[in-house]
Amino acid sequence: MTTETDQKSCCKTCCRPWGITIFGLLIIAFLIAMPFIAGEPDAENPSDLINFLGRFHPVILHLPIGIFSLIILQEILAMFTRYKPQPGLIAIFVGAASAVAAVLFGFMLYMGGTYEMSELLGDHLWGGIFFACAAVLTLIVKAWPLQEKISNVLYRVMIFGSVGIMTYASHDGASITHGEDYLVEYAPNPIRELLGHEPRVKTGPSDKPLEEQVVYADIVQPILNKRCVECHKEGKSKGKFRMDTYELLVKGGKEGEGIVPGDAVKSKIIYRCELPEDDDEHMPPESKTDIEDHELAIIKWWISAGADPAKTVAQLEITAEVRDAISKLDRSVDPIVDKSTSITETKPVGPSNDLAKSVASLSKDFPGGLTFESQASSGLTFTSVSLRSKLDDQVFAKLQPVLPSMVAMDLSSTSITDASVKLLASAKDLRMIRLSETKISDAALDTLAGLKNLESVNLYGTRVTDAGVEKLKSLPKLKRLYLWQTDVSEGAIGKLKEALPGLEIIKGI
Ligand code: HEC
Incomplete structure (x- = not known):
């Protein structure tokens, strides 16, 4: 009887802590070495398997965040109240294991080649690795039966440190997927300014009469904002292409200029939207609601007419179709021409410029x-x-x-x-x-x-x-x-x- 208990407690005091420590240190060494061993992602020949696994990153990453949030809540309660819950070793183990898994899957997502290396991505990669290492170290500390005081102090340092790194890493991660502006995008302007962001200018429905509206600012950019900008903006410029300002829209991304003034068909943004929906390059990507035909028709009209950033509706020749398309936009515009008669009664005004627009929009x-x-x-x-x-x-x-x-x-x-x-x-x-x-x-x-x-x-x-x-x-x-x-x-x-x-x-x- 006695020997059995002794054996058990010996195992508890020596074997398990040593086991966890050695195994934990090996994992930490592996995580830190991983980016150096793996090298650059090969965007040319992406592996389906790596990409498949990589996409589990967003599924798993919430597990360590949830577990560590709960652990830190317990710790804070223990510090300030008489309630002293003790998170079991098992909670910390699952927290650390899921953190390691999230890092491994995240690294595969990166190796899949869909994300380009940027400062933000580098920060996130190393933030994730350090968080997983800290989580494993916390487990190691918790595994040793130390004197209560020492154990408490060490454990608290580790747990607060881990959660600190976790917050940093997950914020970077969220900025990569949602854009740096995500959390403060709709924040009241004083809060935005306090956090170092530009005040937000509303680009909602314009209450100016249609003829006085600036085509780009009042009509075109709001469409882009709704359909494209979430992935093409500061801090989240897919294809190195930002669409949130006129200059950047024209400048374009990796593949060259985004729009070719006067030539809608040659303009990348039109080309990408007009690709068949099942084409990998179709914009917006399949996961997002597609741009509507009338929205596209308006953008094409504006580009064909020279894509001037300052011209008003009155300064461009507008056809009945475009007017109709604008009235379909989710905004307050009075359709000056009655919809039921617009198409049959109004011929395109003006010569070739206008015609070219109609031809371009019919080419679909x-x-x-x-x-x-x-x-x-x-x-x-x-x-x-x-x-x-x-x-x-x-x-x-x-x-x-x-x-x-x-x-x-x-x-x-x-x-x-x-x-x-x-x-x-x-x-x-x-x-x-x-x-x-x-x-x-x-x-x-x-x-x-x-x-x-x-x-x-x-x-x-x-x-x-x-x-x-x-x-x-x-x-x-x-x-x-x-x-x-x-x-x-x-x-x-x-x-x-x-x-x-x-x-x-x-x-x-
Ligand atoms: C859900 C995110 C997302 C949305 C929304 C989105 N895009 Fe993209 N876009 C991407 C990604 C990812 C790439 C890079 C991969 C590629 O080139 O296909 C890209 C690349 C592009 C490129 C190529 C840039 C270059 O020079 O390489 C163009 C042009 C483009 N998008 C236009 C649009 C337009 C126009 C819209 C809105 C109608 C839009 N995108 C909406 C994700 C998005």
């Missing part, structure tokens, strides 16, 4: 479909090649704002009907149109008969008849008419040729 719906006839021309050509049967009346209606500039349109093999052709009444400059293999009928030819600049019309494989084709007599410039696979009779063709001697009719057999 019609990839590669809309192009300018030439650099010098404001005439547009359209081809449905990429859409074909997907192009129906509803989709076609989106082209309405640019139809007046259209000079050539290939609508063959699409699903459009007479209803779409009706919209073409505004395409007064149209010279060439292909409607082959569509569902159009004679009714469509009523519209075409009004387009006096038409030179070439392709009606191959449609339901048009003699009665319809006859109406094309009114087209003075018509040179070529394709009527393969239609029911148009030789008689009707003869009459048409009589009326328009220069006309070549391609009928086939």
Whole structure:
């Protein structure tokens, strides 16, 4: 009996403290050596496994924070009240073990290559390592059965030291993920200033009338603030790109300038947002709510118009669509143009600049479909090649704002009907149109008969008849008419040729 108890207490007094101490010191040595052994992260060839494990860092790190917060609360109570709870060895053990695990996973997150080394990241890395080491040392101290007074003092020093380092390390960590400004972002200005931050200027809804609003400051930057700035700002500039001021927005990041004034399509911020949502480079990244089409349309409009930081809405030419888009923003703007009529009634004002904007914003719906006839021309050509049967009346209606500039349109093999052709009444400059293999009928030819600049019309494989084709007599410039696979009779063709001697009719057999 006695020997057994002796053995047990011997084990308690010698073996366990020694065991914990030796094991603990080995871990401390490993943690400190780790950054030196591992070297730089290889961002070029990231390992999936390392990245997978690394992402457990944010899951685990709250465990040591919680445990050590509880331990220090107990210690403070013990110091100032008569309540003397004793945190068991097990609590400190789990606290220290989870701190070590958080550091290991955090280090893998860093080695995964998604974070760039910065002063803040270096501080956080070493802060984490020192915290884990201090936590292990606390465990070692607690493991030795020392004289109560000495033990208490040592333990308190260790525990307060650990929690101090922990606070520092976790603040740095939070600054890396949320940005340095995170905690004070919405703090009242006196508190912000006290902590050495600039006072916050509200960029909320502007109460100025729309025409007087500065496009960049009152409209564009608030959109960026809402969608992008949380990851692209001071202390958290992903891709080394900050979007919180005009200069930095233009300057761009690792890949070059963020915006190219006058050229929305070449602008990185537009390019990234227009990538397919499942593209790794799509912005904002999948975890965040995507930017809305109307928000993007506004930014594109502003960039196409020269991306001037000071110009007001009145100084840029605004289309009905943009006005509509602005009114959709979450802010108080009175939509000057009634929404229900804006698109149908208002043609883009002003020449090419405005048109370029509309074309740019339509390029998403019609990839590669809309192009300018030439650099010098404001005439547009359209081809449905990429859409074909997907192009129906509803989709076609989106082209309405640019139809007046259209000079050539290939609508063959699409699903459009007479209803779409009706919209073409505004395409007064149209010279060439292909409607082959569509569902159009004679009714469509009523519209075409009004387009006096038409030179070439392709009606191959449609339901048009003699009665319809006859109406094309009114087209003075018509040179070529394709009527393969239609029911148009030789008689009707003869009459048409009589009326328009220069006309070549391609009928086939
Ligand atoms: C959740 C965080 C997050 C949000 C929100 C976010 N980005 Fe990014 N952005 C990143 C990360 C991470 C990178 C670096 C990786 C990369 O290049 O894809 C990056 C890189 C970029 C780059 C490339 C910079 C360069 O030169 O390398 C551009 C441009 C960009 N973002 C634009 C945007 C725009 C525009 C928005 C808002 C619509 C936005 N981002 C919102 C995280 C974010």
